[in-house]
Amino acid sequence: MTVKNKKSSILRTVFLDRDGVINFDSASYILSWDEFKFIPGSIEAIARLTSAGFRIFIITNQSAVGRGLITTDVLFNIFSNMTRAIESGGGQIDGIFFCPHTPKDGCDCRKPLPGMILNATKKYGINLDLACMVGDKPSDIKCARAAGCGYAILLGNNTISDASHDPDLVPDIVLPDLKAAANRIISRLGKDLPRAKEPAL
């Protein structure tokens, strides 16, 4: 991405992956609200982003639906409880986009494909140059790049060495958690930080 002027580097929309970003992920999927555990600091981070004026959308693969492990009713119940808890903490989620399919389904929405972000962009008129994706897997970064997001943050103890042969898997920065990501995103407000000048990963 080439930053042509100061304004174009100001981020206004944040796409958040759910599992591993907002709540702890599970290899056996999150199948009920009882299994949904917020990562410490994530509610506060979303509240900070909301207060700073960002629109926030959740972009999440939920193949447990396609695998028959959870119904959409239960998934919506989890979303609803999650949203309520976030709102109680002062945050706001502007929209939730989920992919219910399995890898075998051949859909165009399962990350790393960009379908969910593109749907959100169409529906809400998002300027992707001014959007940031936050995820905990390289597939989140690839999705962000495929959609054309201006900035992409990878969370956790990820290293990018395995992915370095594919530039679409390389994030702008790796940070430990959503709290750190929110601080980073907010600190970019009004600052001219083209990708080429990011600190070394």
Ligand SMILES: [Mg+2]
């Ligand atoms: Mg995840």
